[in-house]
Amino acid sequence: MLFHVRMDVHLPADLDPEMRADIVAREKAYSQELQRSGKWPHIWRIVGEYSNFSVFDVESGDELHDILSGLPLFPYMDIKVTPLAKHPSKI
Numbered sequence: 001m002l003f004h005v006r007m008d009v010h011l012p013a014d015l016d017p018e019m020r021a022d023i024v025a026r027e028k029a030y031s032q033e034l035q036r037s038g039k040w041p042h043i044w045r046i047v048g049e050y051s052n053f054s055v056f057d058v059e060s061g062d063e064l065h066d067i068l069s070g071l072p073l074f075p076y077m078d079i080k081v082t083p084l085a086k087h088p089s090k091i
């Protein structure tokens, strides 16, 4: 199943810089592992925002929920998930 996901990151301005760097580094490693596995085939920066558009290719909504809730940045994100289906005009 394919899901389109928008993630908006809201890190507190007063977050300790070392903690911030640690969370961002762990987020990158977590994300890149899922990209290598094929479960996270697209991630795009939204120009001018600390946000991304991503596409996930997973077995179920439950699997996606587990992946998203495991993101190190999850406590600092607003996330909007849109399930995708085949478009009838797609060639």
Ligand SMILES: O=C(O)CC1=CCC(=O)O1
Residues within 6 Å of the ligand: 007, 009, 027, 028, 029, 031, 032, 050, 051, 052, 073
């Ligand atoms: O920077 C972001 O958009 C948040 C994020 C998700 C995966 C990642 O590596 O960074």
